[in-house]
Amino acid sequence: MKFGGTSMAGSERIRRVANIVRRQQAAGHEVAVVVSAMAGETDRLVNFCREANPLYDPAEYDVVVASGEQVTSGLLALTLQALGCQARSWLGWQLPIHTDDAHAKARIEGIDSEALLASMAAGEVAVIPGFQGLSDANRITTLGRGGSDTSAVAVAAAIGADRCDIYTDVDGVYTTDPRIVAKARKLKYVTYEEMLELASVGSKVLQTRSVSLAMKEGVRVQVLSSFIDDDSAPSDEIPGTLIVSDEELEGLDMERQLITGIAADKNEAKLILTRVPDRPGAVATIFGPLAAANINVDMIIQNVGRDKGETDVTFTVPGADLLRAQTLLEAQKEAIGYNRIITDGKVAKISVVGVGMKSHAGVAATMFRALADRGINIQAISTSEIKVSVLIDEDETELAVRVLHTAYGMDATDQAA
Ligand code: ADP
Ligand code: ASP
Numbered sequence: 001m002k003f004g005g006t007s008m009a010g011s012e013r014i015r016r017v018a019n020i021v022r023r024q025q026a027a028g029h030e031v032a033v034v035v036s037a038m039a040g041e042t043d044r045l046v047n048f049c050r051e052a053n054p055l056y057d058p059a060e061y062d063v064v065v066a067s068g069e070q071v072t073s074g075l076l077a078l079t080l081q082a083l084g085c086q087a088r089s090w091l092g093w094q095l096p097i098h099t100d101d102a103h104a105k106a107r108i109e110g111i112d113s114e115a116l117l118a119s120m121a122a123g124e125v126a127v128i129p130g131f132q133g134l135s136d137a138n139r140i141t142t143l144g145r146g147g148s149d150t151s152a153v154a155v156a157a158a159i160g161a162d163r164c165d166i167y168t169d170v171d172g173v174y175t176t177d178p179r180i181v182a183k184a185r186k187l188k189y190v191t192y193e194e195m196l197e198l199a200s201v202g203s204k205v206l207q208t209r210s211v212s213l214a215m216k217e218g219v220r221v222q223v224l225s226s227f228i229d230d231d232s233a234p235s236d237e238i239p240g241t242l243i244v245s246d247e248e249l250e251g252l253d254m255e256r257q258l259i260t261g262i263a264a265d266k267n268e269a270k271l272i273l274t275r276v277p278d279r280p281g282a283v284a285t286i287f288g289p290l291a292a293a294n295i296n297v298d299m300i301i302q303n304v305g306r307d308k309g310e311t312d313v314t315f316t317v318p319g320a321d322l323l324r325a326q327t328l329l330e331a332q333k334e335a336i337g338y339n340r341i342i343t344d345g346k347v348a349k350i351s352v353v354g355v356g357m358k359s360h361a362g363v364a365a366t367m368f369r370a371l372a373d374r375g376i377n378i379q380a381i382s383t384s385e386i387k388v389s390v391l392i393d394e395d396e397t398e399l400a401v402r403v404l405h406t407a408y409g410m411d412a413t414d415q416a417a
């Protein structure tokens with residue numbers, strides 16, 4: 001069971017969480033619980049690091065930000081004990097959760113689960129702070145923002161859990177962010193592949209890495225709400241959204257819609273290099289230095305060369321890397337041979353995702369028509385087997401998501417809602 005920041009925000013909510021955990025234990029389950037820091041706490045700690053030193057050392061940053069989860073894991077163990085449950089906390093370094101040494105965005109390499117399993121078998125609830133790990137150099141690491149989801153899936157895989165239940169502040173995965181579109185519908189099932197695409201294009205309900213790990217390890221993941229009635233009886237039914245494999249879905253959901261979900265990401269920035277020489281190697285001189293600087297390039301458009309043997313190259317990078325990318329490319333102006341750099345940080349990427357589009361034509365056309373009818377201009381397009389993404393003006397994000405939600409017939413009817 002994993003509980004996110006809103007579920008852990010304050011003594012009263014932690015008591016609610018403890019009751020949910022206790023009910024599962026009472027139903028005969030052995031339980032390991034992964035917790036996030038209280039909502040807002042990690043942001044607060046990140047700010048302290050910035051204030052202390054704008055060019056902070058990521059290793060010390062990890063020491064600071066990992067503390068939020070230490071607090072909530074201890075508090076949950078205490079609260080469970082107050083309810084008469086045996087419980088203890090297992091900090092990331094105590095298990096340990098082994099990670100690489102990429103501080104602030106570390107990857108889990110393995111979890112020693114023997115002690116954990118022994119304590120669970122003895123009837124103790126194991127409470128594990130999410131987000132934390134330990135490097136080979138014996139230093140505390142963290143897994144990147146939203147990383148407790150990944151901790152939970154990794155623990156579930158390590159102990160061979162029947163399921164990994166991710167409790168949050170919404171009762172499942174919706175067709176789009178229910179805080180943006182009131183008519184979003186809750187999905188009963190979503191495939192790993194779809195969830196992976198949705199998470200990677202901006203649905204922050206699950207950290208992307210947690211989904212790829214669940215897919216790789218075959219962990220059964222359910223997303224559900226911790227804000228449910230305290231007294232409702234525990235049941236084996238799935239109240240939230242279950243993430244399933246493609247094959248499993250086919251047996252479960254015959255009425256499958258063409259599009260499963262829509263996501264928006266405002267953290268992109270666009271760069272255009274004008275009049276780049278249209279010859280072999282030109283794009284390599286642009287993207288080589290960006291790769292070397294660890295800057296992820298997402299959408300790329302290269303126009304067909306015009307008669308002068310020149311072409312424009314447009315691409316996107318994470319908004320936080322825009323300045324660095326621009327500086328790097330300006331330094332390479334001679335080598336690349338472009339004329340001008342135009343940048344725009346006020347763009348958003350809107351993506352529609354669905355396994356159904358593998359076998360259906362017209363998904364992109366519907367998207368372009370719906371946006372055009374509302375006068376929304378498309379600046380770039382990219383596609384994968386189960387996704388179409390467009391880049392638009394950031395100010396039009398909410399409008400675009402709503403328009404597309406309606407265009408694909410996804411709006412909840414009053415009856416269903
Ligand atoms: P937690 O603190 O529990 O980890 P997060 O804030 O990370 O919670 O994730 C839950 C939030 O994800 C929801 O409050 C919702 O606004 C947002 N969200 C974005 N896209 C979706 C979606 N498709 N379905 C459900 N929630 C979504
Ligand atoms: N507390 C961490 C964060 O806010 C990890 C998490 O909540 O998943 O990013």
Ligand code: MG
Nearest residue numbers: 004146204205
């Ligand atoms: Mg989260």
